[in-house]
Amino acid sequence: MADARGLVLVVEDEPAIADVVRLNLAKAGYGVHVQHDGAQALADVRRLRPAAIILDVGLPGMDGIEICRALRAGEDWTPVLFVTARDDEVDRIIGLELGADDYVTKPFSPRELVARVGGVLRRTKGVPGVAPQTVGALTIDAGQRRTYAGEREFALTATEFDLLAHLMRRPGQVFTREQLLSEVWGYSSVAGTRTVDVHIAQLRAKLGATSPIRTVRGVGYAAESQ
Structure with missing residues (x-):
């Protein structure tokens, strides 16, 4: 599996959407691990140490907001990009306040999503030679x-x-x-x-x-x- 650009954990309970996201990320050079279950996703973060997480808000059981809250409460600052079917400003603000790095709504362009992941990961890299x-x-x-x-x-x-x-x-x-x-x-x-x-x-x-x-x-x- 190509992973030159880092591993992305995709937490999405709709198989068709998860597959499209996986294929587009892999084509762009990312390693991809797909998880459909919210609680298991937390264990995957600790086990796999992904470079970024694409996190569906509307997961059954433990939803995306709860997962992000648990990560940040545990001082885990892995970049998180929320995906949701609801274009609701309240949900978006809650997600950002919990420490999400970006937010897209369904339906979305897979190419745009990949670009957003790239943008988040660029923001995690240090800039050598720049004085404090x-x-x-x-x-x-x-x-x-x-x-x-x-x-x-x-x-x-x-x-x-x-x-x-x-x-x-x-x-x-x-x-x-x-x-x-x-x-x-x-x-x-x-x-x-x-x-x-x-x-x-x-x-x-x-x-x-x-x-x-x-x-x-x-x-x-x-x-x-x-």
């Missing part, structure tokens, strides 16, 4: 994918890290939500600007008083020293 950057009390190290203030280190999802790094690379510059969707996520109106707001709220909750993120009313966000 500090804004206020907070330092972000893109080379080692670390975020810290003094001796305290913060655990961020791949998307949270990339969003924060993007803001901190240009202190004081104000970015619109549309710019952030395009430059961090790699697409624009598909996800909606609420996605940016949810991730900013999560960053602020995790970083607390060290957060350098400022809201510019009617425009967007910037990273500035307090």
Whole structure:
């Protein structure tokens, strides 16, 4: 099985959809393991250590939201991309608040899904040769994918890290939500600007008083020293 780009765990209870996703991921060079059962998927994550997880929200028994909650509660920050049949903003926000990195709704283009997985995985890789950057009390190290203030280190999802790094690379510059969707996520109106707001709220909750993120009313966000 081709796995040059890493192993993706696909948790999907509809065999036809799972097969289409598996074939497209394999064609793109990923290793793929398909799991139809939510509870078993948790065991698979621990056993297989996948590079990313494609997680159906509407699984019978233990659903995707419960799985993501269990992973994050256990300090497992494997990138998660939610898939759901429901285009419901409340579900989407709950998923993002639990630490999902991205979100697509059915029906979806298999090619788009593969591209989203690639985007999430690119956000997990360090950037060699880039010096750590500090804004206020907070330092972000893109080379080692670390975020810290003094001796305290913060655990961020791949998307949270990339969003924060993007803001901190240009202190004081104000970015619109549309710019952030395009430059961090790699697409624009598909996800909606609420996605940016949810991730900013999560960053602020995790970083607390060290957060350098400022809201510019009617425009967007910037990273500035307090």
